[in-house]
Amino acid sequence: MSDLIELRDRIRVFTEERDWGQFHDPKSLILALVGEVGELAELFQWLPADEAVERTRNERLHGRVGDELADVLIYLVRLADVLGIDLGETALRKLRGSTARFPAEEVRGQAPDKS
Amino acid sequence: MSDLIELRDRIRVFTEERDWGQFHDPKSLILALVGEVGELAELFQWLPADEAVERTRNERLHGRVGDELADVLIYLVRLADVLGIDLGETALRKLRGSTARFPAEEVRGQAPDKS
Amino acid sequence: MSDLIELRDRIRVFTEERDWGQFHDPKSLILALVGEVGELAELFQWLPADEAVERTRNERLHGRVGDELADVLIYLVRLADVLGIDLGETALRKLRGSTARFPAEEVRGQAPDKS
Amino acid sequence: MSDLIELRDRIRVFTEERDWGQFHDPKSLILALVGEVGELAELFQWLPADEAVERTRNERLHGRVGDELADVLIYLVRLADVLGIDLGETALRKLRGSTARFPAEEVRGQAPDKS
Numbered sequence: 001m002s003d004l005i006e007l008r009d010r011i012r013v014f015t016e017e018r019d020w021g022q023f024h025d026p027k028s029l030i031l032a033l034v035g036e037v038g039e040l041a042e043l044f045q046w047l048p049a050d051e052a053v054e055r056t057r058n059e060r061l062h063g064r065v066g067d068e069l070a071d072v073l074i075y076l077v078r079l080a081d082v083l084g085i086d087l088g089e090t091a092l093r094k095l096r097g098s099t100a101r102f103p104a105e106e107v108r109g110q111a112p113d114k115s
Numbered sequence: 116m117s118d119l120i121e122l123r124d125r126i127r128v129f130t131e132e133r134d135w136g137q138f139h140d141p142k143s144l145i146l147a148l149v150g151e152v153g154e155l156a157e158l159f160q161w162l163p164a165d166e167a168v169e170r171t172r173n174e175r176l177h178g179r180v181g182d183e184l185a186d187v188l189i190y191l192v193r194l195a196d197v198l199g200i201d202l203g204e205t206a207l208r209k210l211r212g213s214t215a216r217f218p219a220e221e222v223r224g225q226a227p228d229k230s
Numbered sequence: 231m232s233d234l235i236e237l238r239d240r241i242r243v244f245t246e247e248r249d250w251g252q253f254h255d256p257k258s259l260i261l262a263l264v265g266e267v268g269e270l271a272e273l274f275q276w277l278p279a280d281e282a283v284e285r286t287r288n289e290r291l292h293g294r295v296g297d298e299l300a301d302v303l304i305y306l307v308r309l310a311d312v313l314g315i316d317l318g319e320t321a322l323r324k325l326r327g328s329t330a331r332f333p334a335e336e337v338r339g340q341a342p343d344k345s
Numbered sequence: 346m347s348d349l350i351e352l353r354d355r356i357r358v359f360t361e362e363r364d365w366g367q368f369h370d371p372k373s374l375i376l377a378l379v380g381e382v383g384e385l386a387e388l389f390q391w392l393p394a395d396e397a398v399e400r401t402r403n404e405r406l407h408g409r410v411g412d413e414l415a416d417v418l419i420y421l422v423r424l425a426d427v428l429g430i431d432l433g434e435t436a437l438r439k440l441r442g443s444t445a446r447f448p449a450e451e452v453r454g455q456a457p458d459k460s
Contacts, residue, residue, distance in 0.1 A: 003118040017219040023226050023391050026167040027159050031390035034264050038383010044142050045376035046341035046368050049279035052141040066200045070209040085181045094185040104132040111138050111276035138276050142372055146275035149379050153268010160261035161253050161456035164394035226391035233348040247449040253456045256397040257389050274372050282371040296430045300439040315411045324415040334362040341368050
């Protein structure tokens with residue numbers, strides 16, 4: 001997944017230019033990720049579930065949602081980099097695993113039971 | 116960022132084959148993302164901050180951390196898809212914004228003040 | 231708020247008996263809290279928003295939800311203890327602040343705008 | 346745990362006076378909780394793990410941390426109320442369960458393995 005690699009490299013340069021690598025231990029990066037997920041959650045918390053897509057078509061809110069999604073991605077890519085994990089490859093492998101684990105004909109239309 | 120697009124398309128096919136799109140309203144997907152972030156956090160919570168990278172070099176733990184990072188990415192990519200947001204482009208734009216907002220010579224070695 | 235204080239004290243004893251205080255720096259406790267919030271989120275992620283209360287009346291699921299809520303509370307109370315914060319008093323103060331900030335006659339029936 | 350009950354009742358009155366109960370389905374409340382946990386995480390993300398308690402003794406930061414902890418508690422108590430769960434009782438029961446599950450003499454000084 002070369003483009004996630006390109007994003008990783010750009011974030012790496014951004015970090016090195018600022019000497020911010022010293023702050024990027026995994027626990028700190030996960031907290032930063034949690035912060036961004038929290039900002040994302042706040043934008044949706046009081047929207048009716050079945051109107052959330054429509055309501056976020058509003059230009060200003062669409063921009064803010066995009067910003068938060070991007071922030072989550074940036075910290076996620078940085079965290080994978082610090083841990084030496086190939087995020088794209090791992091996601092593809094995970095998806096292949098789920099494809100095998102949840103045969104379409106058996107689970108069609110049923111939410112996986114998380115309880 | 117074609118590869119995030121490729122990942123998005125594979126997740127889309129996976130979802131459609133199972134008719135799971137009906138469960139993928141934004142609020143539900145954010146909760147799923149939060150679930151995966153929680154599993155990631157659990158793996159690190161009791162590790163000493165300065166040994167976290169080293170400790171997760173252990174093969175089994177490295178695999179589990181990769182799985183959780185991948186799960187977070189998958190839900191993030193799916194959420195962006197549902198919302199019609201180009202995740203890679205937005206991340207690049209965000210990174211360019213941060214590059215301008217935090218001039219390297221001014222912020223070098225100082226963590227951004229979040230308080 | 232004496233009962234939160236009683237809970238705090240019981241958690242403190244539990245922690246001291248196990249010599250687990252050494253792991254309870256704030257960042258680690260927040261990650262533990264995030265882990266429990268993630269488990270809570272997972273229980274609800276695929277439930278239809280307007281059936282979530284009803285569906286969790288099921289005895290087994292009700293028990294699991296209670297367990298996760300309790301885990302979140304326990305880490306929250308422990309975190310406040312480590313930081314020297316009186317959680318109950320602060321919550322009452324916060325609630326009084328919100329009462330003043332959101333006059334009932336002005337905001338009735340409108341969700342606070344979080345965007 | 347009467348004081349958590351008192352807090353629950355005050356939050357209930359606050360909510361009813363504003364007719365905000367209509368927004369308080371469990372999924373929305375969990376997202377609101379996630380938002381507050383995110384704000385809490387942000388305050389700590391770049392602090393050195395072993396200086397986090399000391400650094401948050403600073404009066405302004407201590408106040409902000411208290412506010413975020415209080416917000417998490419308020420949404421947690423409200424969520425338990427909506428779900429008909431006695432939060433204090435459940436936490437006591439959970440703590441008793443952990444006391445039995447982790448005998449002090451066996452686990453002393455060892456972090457529970459979360460992997």
